[in-house]
Amino acid sequence: MKIAMIGTGYVGLVSGVCLSDFGHNVVCVDSDARKIALLRTGKVPIYEPGLDDLMVRNVEAGRLSFSDDLNAAVNGAAAVFIAVGTPTRRGDGHADLTYVTAAAKEIAAALTDYAVVVTKSTVPVGTNRMVKQVITESNPGAEFDVASNPEFLREGAAIDDFMRPDRIVVGVQNQRAAEVMNDIYRPLYLRDFPILNTDLESAEMIKYAANAFLATKITFINEIAALCERTGADIKFVSQGMGLDGRIGSKFLHAGPGFGGSCFPKDTRALARIGQEFGLPMQITETVIKVNEELRRRMVGKVMDMLDGHVAGKTIAVLGVTFKPNTDDMRESPSLTVIPALIGAGAKVRVVDPQGQREGVDLLPGVHWFADAYKAAKNADALVILTEWNEFRALDLKRLAKRMAYPALADLRNIYSARDARRAGFSRYVSVGRADYTADT
Numbered sequence: 001m002k003i004a005m006i007g008t009g010y011v012g013l014v015s016g017v018c019l020s021d022f023g024h025n026v027v028c029v030d031s032d033a034r035k036i037a038l039l040r041t042g043k044v045p046i047y048e049p050g051l052d053d054l055m056v057r058n059v060e061a062g063r064l065s066f067s068d069d070l071n072a073a074v075n076g077a078a079a080v081f082i083a084v085g086t087p088t089r090r091g092d093g094h095a096d097l098t099y100v101t102a103a104a105k106e107i108a109a110a111l112t113d114y115a116v117v118v119t120k121s122t123v124p125v126g127t128n129r130m131v132k133q134v135i136t137e138s139n140p141g142a143e144f145d146v147a148s149n150p151e152f153l154r155e156g157a158a159i160d161d162f163m164r165p166d167r168i169v170v171g172v173q174n175q176r177a178a179e180v181m182n183d184i185y186r187p188l189y190l191r192d193f194p195i196l197n198t199d200l201e202s203a204e205m206i207k208y209a210a211n212a213f214l215a216t217k218i219t220f221i222n223e224i225a226a227l228c229e230r231t232g233a234d235i236k237f238v239s240q241g242m243g244l245d246g247r248i249g250s251k252f253l254h255a256g257p258g259f260g261g262s263c264f265p266k267d268t269r270a271l272a273r274i275g276q277e278f279g280l281p282m283q284i285t286e287t288v289i290k291v292n293e294e295l296r297r298r299m300v301g302k303v304m305d306m307l308d309g310h311v312a313g314k315t316i317a318v319l320g321v322t323f324k325p326n327t328d329d330m331r332e333s334p335s336l337t338v339i340p341a342l343i344g345a346g347a348k349v350r351v352v353d354p355q356g357q358r359e360g361v362d363l364l365p366g367v368h369w370f371a372d373a374y375k376a377a378k379n380a381d382a383l384v385i386l387t388e389w390n391e392f393r394a395l396d397l398k399r400l401a402k403r404m405a406y407p408a409l410a411d412l413r414n415i416y417s418a419r420d421a422r423r424a425g426f427s428r429y430v431s432v433g434r435a436d437y438t439a440d441t
Contacts, residue, residue, distance in 0.1 A: 012083030020064035047328035074110035093269040108138035145177035150207035156326030171203025225255035225433025235433025257334035260323035296337040312346030317376040320387020328355035397424030
């Protein structure tokens with residue numbers, strides 16, 4: 001089957017590459033000629049483990065190609081996926097559908113045979129009907145159907161999520177469109193991965209509801225972590241005790257500096273806005289947004305308090321600036337709140353991140369980039385762990401402490417323990433939702 005994938009951002013590129021690995025003939029389209037030229041050379045503009053090898057393999061097999069010619073890509077395609085950005089719209093928090101609308105108009109002009117126009121982008125309820133209206137008005141003679149097929153890809157594990165999904169959600173209006181979508185995902189259906197067929201609105205809502213629920217789970221455990229710090233409870237044990245309940249589950253119960261990235265912040269704001277538009281405020285979601293923003297400021301306070309409120313002139317080494325490991329994505333990362341606050345208070349900040357420098361250079365002006373944690377820690381007054389990359393999980397804490405001018409560790413991902421820090425020679429250790437350690441007490 002020929003498939004056109006409009007948009008070669010994170011979702012479009014991963015989806016296009018994986019669909020080609022199913023055996024489909026996929027053309028990934030982007031208006032950015034420089035990006036297309038880069039992809040044609042076999043270089044991936046984002047960091048996602050395993051994506052570059054999978055892309056090259058399918059290009060060499062003749063199943064995957066890249067083009068800036070949308071008309072040629074749509075011609076003869078059985079399905080045309082819209083996978084463009086839907087960033088938060090300035091001023092009101094709604095998802096900006098400018099790129100979706102533009103893509104729909106271009107697709108309308110290119111349609112010559114029947115095709116299913118599939119929205120892969122995360123969009124508010126009602127968007128697929130809007131896409132149908134735009135195409136119909138632009139090309140009244142076009143023969144097509146629309147489908148909603150939201151993505152559920154975790155950055156850093158996107159290929160596995162696509163190839164072994166918890167579910168595939170497909171919203172359609174008729175059986176003809178359903179059959180095309182079933183053919184696209186037949187390789188997954190044959191391996192017993194569930195395909196949930198719904199109406200358009202339900203498919204659109206599933207995406208927002210799922211992300212808002214996960215964001216709520218993260219925010220809830222972080223509120224409990226703050227209470228643990230006041231009461232003397234240990235969030236590690238509390239999370240384990242909760243997670244062993246089958247009704248709750250252990251995922252997304254890890255205390256830290258809050259959620260970030262391209263999905264949760266944007267989608268919770270969009271869901272809150274949808275509720276406002278329909279006269280039904282999403283009170284839980286709105287609170288989640290507020291608490292998550294406050295949490296980041298609390299993380300700044302933890303680092304400041306660890307240094308007795310005096311950070312001016314101090315050298316602070318920060319490990320990890322991307323919003324999570326195994327990605328180069330800096331969008332809505334806690335580091336974008338914590339690091340500027342420390343610099344604003346007069347600190348000298350050193351940064352180590354395996355993939356974050358490409359975006360971080362522009363987003364974090366004034367920091368000094370280092371290749372590894374040990375070099376960054378030399379003569380530093382504090383060490384802060386913000387992102388739990390694997391290479392930060394088994395550091396030689398004793399070696400780090402000896403290199404520092406004042407061995408203080410703010411472990412904001414709870415990788416280590418107060419006992420680890422004490423044995424390694426750290427004078428102070430703070431974490432999230434657990435007891436702190438100070439050598440003088």
